[in-house]
Amino acid sequence: MWENFAAGSLALFSDPFTVAIFVFGVLGGMLFGAIPGVSMLTLAAILLPFTASLTPAQGVMLFAVIYCTGTYGGAITAILFNIPGAPENAPTAFDGYPMTRQGKSGKAVGAAVLCSAIGGVASALVMMAATEPLANWAIRNIGPPEIFALVFFGLAVASSVGGRSIWKGWMSVLLGLIIATIGQDPVGGINRYNFGFTDLAAGIAFVPAILGFFAVSEIFVQAEKKATGKFDAPKVGMSFPSFLEIWAHRIAVVRSILVGFFCGILPGIGATLAAFMGYGEAVRWSRDKEGFGKGKLEGVISSETANNAATGAAMIPLLALGLPGGALTAMMVAVFQMHDLEPGPLVFYNSPELIWIVFAAMFYANLSILFIGLVETKTILYLLKIPFQFLAPMILLLASIGSYIGRGLVLDVIVMFGAGIIGFLLRRSGYSIPGIVLGIILGKIGEQNFAQGMQMVHYDLGTYFSRPICLILIVAGALTLLAGIYKAVGSSRSTASQ
Amino acid sequence: MGNLTRSHMIETGVWLAICIIFFVYSFEFNQPIEIYKFGATGWPRVVLVLLLLATIGNFFYLRTHGSAVQKGRVGIADEDEAGTDYSDTGAVMKVVGVLGTPFVFAMLLKPVGFYFATPFFIALIIFLFGERRVKWILGITVLIYAMLLGLFMVVLNAPLPQGNMSPFYDYSAFILTLNTQLQQMW
Numbered sequence: 001m002w003e004n005f006a007a008g009s010l011a012l013f014s015d016p017f018t019v020a021i022f023v024f025g026v027l028g029g030m031l032f033g034a035i036p037g038v039s040m041l042t043l044a045a046i047l048l049p050f051t052a053s054l055t056p057a058q059g060v061m062l063f064a065v066i067y068c069t070g071t072y073g074g075a076i077t078a079i080l081f082n083i084p085g086a087p088e089n090a091p092t093a094f095d096g097y098p099m100t101r102q103g104k105s106g107k108a109v110g111a112a113v114l115c116s117a118i119g120g121v122a123s124a125l126v127m128m129a130a131t132e133p134l135a136n137w138a139i140r141n142i143g144p145p146e147i148f149a150l151v152f153f154g155l156a157v158a159s160s161v162g163g164r165s166i167w168k169g170w171m172s173v174l175l176g177l178i179i180a181t182i183g184q185d186p187v188g189g190i191n192r193y194n195f196g197f198t199d200l201a202a203g204i205a206f207v208p209a210i211l212g213f214f215a216v217s218e219i220f221v222q223a224e225k226k227a228t229g230k231f232d233a234p235k236v237g238m239s240f241p242s243f244l245e246i247w248a249h250r251i252a253v254v255r256s257i258l259v260g261f262f263c264g265i266l267p268g269i270g271a272t273l274a275a276f277m278g279y280g281e282a283v284r285w286s287r288d289k290e291g292f293g294k295g296k297l298e299g300v301i302s303s304e305t306a307n308n309a310a311t312g313a314a315m316i317p318l319l320a321l322g323l324p325g326g327a328l329t330a331m332m333v334a335v336f337q338m339h340d341l342e343p344g345p346l347v348f349y350n351s352p353e354l355i356w357i358v359f360a361a362m363f364y365a366n367l368s369i370l371f372i373g374l375v376e377t378k379t380i381l382y383l384l385k386i387p388f389q390f391l392a393p394m395i396l397l398l399a400s401i402g403s404y405i406g407r408g409l410v411l412d413v414i415v416m417f418g419a420g421i422i423g424f425l426l427r428r429s430g431y432s433i434p435g436i437v438l439g440i441i442l443g444k445i446g447e448q449n450f451a452q453g454m455q456m457v458h459y460d461l462g463t464y465f466s467r468p469i470c471l472i473l474i475v476a477g478a479l480t481l482l483a484g485i486y487k488a489v490g491s492s493r494s495t496a497s498q
Numbered sequence: 499m500g501n502l503t504r505s506h507m508i509e510t511g512v513w514l515a516i517c518i519i520f521f522v523y524s525f526e527f528n529q530p531i532e533i534y535k536f537g538a539t540g541w542p543r544v545v546l547v548l549l550l551l552a553t554i555g556n557f558f559y560l561r562t563h564g565s566a567v568q569k570g571r572v573g574i575a576d577e578d579e580a581g582t583d584y585s586d587t588g589a590v591m592k593v594v595g596v597l598g599t600p601f602v603f604a605m606l607l608k609p610v611g612f613y614f615a616t617p618f619f620i621a622l623i624i625f626l627f628g629e630r631r632v633k634w635i636l637g638i639t640v641l642i643y644a645m646l647l648g649l650f651m652v653v654l655n656a657p658l659p660q661g662n663m664s665p666f667y668d669y670s671a672f673i674l675t676l677n678t679q680l681q682q683m684w
Contacts, residue, residue: 046654165568167556171513174549178520178542185538188531192538193523220597226628227592293571389627390638393620396600397646404607405656413604421597429509430565447541451534459535488559488568 001129005363008356012061012364021058022361025065026368032066033073033085034380035398040070040086041207042402044331056339057354061361063332068311068365070328071271072116072373075304076380079108083215083395087206087441088271088307090214090434091279094161095292095299101232102295106377110240111297112304113373115253119305120366122257123264123312128359132348135320138265144453145464147266149473151446154263154273156480157280158438161293164430166484172432176439177446179204186448199411206327208403208412209440212419213433215399219392220424231388240374241297249301252282260306264313270329271310272441276434278306280480308369312362318343319355501564510560513553521546595626611661611670617643651677 012018032043044066051059074085079096092112099108126134155173163169182193183203194200225231246253256278263274282302283292292299314329324330336343341351348355383391403416423433457463465471524539524546531537559568603619620639629635650656651673660670 046656161571164565164571165556165559165563166571167552167559169571170552171549171556174545174552175516177545178516178549181542181545185527185531185541187534188529188538190527190529190531190538192527192542193520195523216600220593223596223627224593227589227596228586229589387629389624389629390642392627393623394642394645396623397616397620397642400600400604400607400612401646401650401656401658404612404659408657410604410608410659413607414601417600417604420600424597429505430567450541451536454536455534488555490569 004352004356005128005360007353008358008360009364011057011353011357012360018058018061018357021054021062022065022364025062025361026069026365026372029066029069029071029365030073030369030372030376033070034076034376035085038398038402039074039207039211040066041327041331042405043070044328045405048331048334051335052338056336056341056351057357059335059339060332060354061358063328063335064315064358064362065365067314067328067332068120068308068362069369071307071311072112072120072304072369075112075116075300076109076377079112079300080105080380080383081218081395083218084434086272087210087434087437088275088310089303090272090437091161091275091303092300092307094279094303094434095294095296098293098295099297099300104239104295106239107241107245107297108300109377109380110374111246111300113369113377114241114246115256115301115305116308117366117370117373118253119257119260119308120311120369121363123261123309124359124363124366125312126261127312127315128363131316131320134265134316138317138320141469142266143467144449144451144456145467145470146473148446148449148453149464149470149477150263150266150273151442151449153473153477153480154277155439155442155446156477156484158276158432158435160480160484161276161280161283162432162435166488168429168431169435169484172426172435173439175431176436176441177443178439179209179436180440180443181447186444187451197411199409202407203444204415204440205403205406205409205412206437206440207406208416209419210437211399211403212416213423213437215395216417216420217423217427217433219395220420221427222388222392224424226388245297246301249298252285252298252302253305255281255285256302256305257309260309261313263306264310265316270314271307272438274310275303275307276438278302278309308366311366315358315362319347319358500561502561503564506557506560506565510553510557513549513556517546517550517553592626596623599623599626607659607661609661609663610666612658613647613670613673614661614666616646647673647677652680 012022028043029040032038033040044063047062047066051062054062071086071088074089075092075096076085078084078089078093080100082093082097084090084093096108096112099105155177159169159173160166161169163172180203182200184190184201185192191201222231259278259281260271260274263277264271279292279299279302282298283289286292286298288296318324318329318332324333333343336347341347399416400413403412404410406412423436426436427433453464454461464474521543524542528539529537599619599622603615606615617639620642621635624635624638629638650658660674661667
């Protein structure tokens, strides 16, 4: 492994143009991740046509680097503005934004920098050491029933955080699942819920939906506060977390790395579910459950470690099986195809130099988060000093551009602002916006894998329970749901007795 | 009626309407799929039934607890819990303005185009957010417009809506021609 890594590093740093692309990817991912309203996906969508003029290794490496640094960059907007740069940063906002309001933005961003780097580097190392055996394990043990079971578990976890009550948590997730059914059904390609609009046959693109629910709804919330005189500018805090503070959460870091890696390795699941499950597990094992959501450093640490730990792992199904784990890895498939390559087991034998340049670049990109991130953070915290009336139009326009660029449809911009209004109203009523977004992202994956799984087991649901991984995940999901019901009933009884 | 308020009744009504409309509309695409027993409607209908059950559960929760946060819930930001006083008509108008302006902007993108509509949109949003100093509104509008054009048009060559109505389309063409000439200078 080390010889290959050294060869990949040499190939990466011996060519000035490749180095320039690497640096562009690192800075571009961080910048687009950290600008509220756009994300790494916006940058990737803009750059996709240009990768045709690069070599395959440079093209794939550029996207892999953007994936690593962009996943971290999105945490900054989640912490400073309550606008996650990407869905995988949504749980970071649960505690990161309250920390900003308490004047601890430096601590939250510092923890995000450090834990993103730790999660990403650990993931890159495991990816380099074990891509082939892990891919083989995944081929043998992971099928549609397991992926469906993980989606079920993930949605159960998502419903348990964010809403004002367990019912609102579930309703948020279920609304996301219903939105995901708009467009063609994943088995027969039959148009569903297009309500006469032909553009809706392609479904609701998740980038405009995410930007609307997260970024636009937050602008509307702040607008409401301004109008009603409740606006309170967030405080800039420059103190970074100490080593001891991070060390105190070492178990949470290790747990999130494991959770993130497991989620990342499964095709189609990716970093978003990893972040939710990392956060959910931190809540589950914590003695101070009530402190989560009110500015607890462990919340930021768990979520950011898990989502970056998934970045390296997400490359395993992509490179070894040709299965993308999310939107950005799906674009990487397009880069491969532009150069007449197909990601899959043969890439390891036909283009080993490509694989090791990408692995080395991901390792260095995660490492650079630590150094560039700490410098960048000091600068970016001053964004909080810009008056919100000047920041708001900028965010709305960047979000409009980010929505439009993906498919070139004005409808996507309209959908984004529509999602913004719906998100604003739902937030006022105590529903969980991250729950809706996770429902939208996982809905199609869940339905597709459920359908494939049912066809595979000849509609015998009992077979699901005879598969160990599937059984564990379904039982874990069911227990999470039952725990929610138990708490809801307990809460009702205590109110009744009062 | 317990702790139910009029807004709780409206909230429940909206959710029930979503369930009913989506369930009824599912008959529009109720076609069998040869290779899949549950067809195109199986999954959405199950989700809708679960949504209906959760709506009923939520209704009873609201009746008992009102809008209170359930004990032990995590990840709820403080501001989501705060009620807002809408007794001031001016405040209502401002919020409606902020909610409506981006929507109007999005609807105008196709006929008018991004290049023409954007400066007006920026200035209006700054105004709606409470800025009243004309020099600041104009200055920041020009600055944001220039930054966006610089990044997305000049540096990244991103395709943005140009409009399809004259004279707006002509304005977009003029801006793009300027960009081409600028790039040829390099």
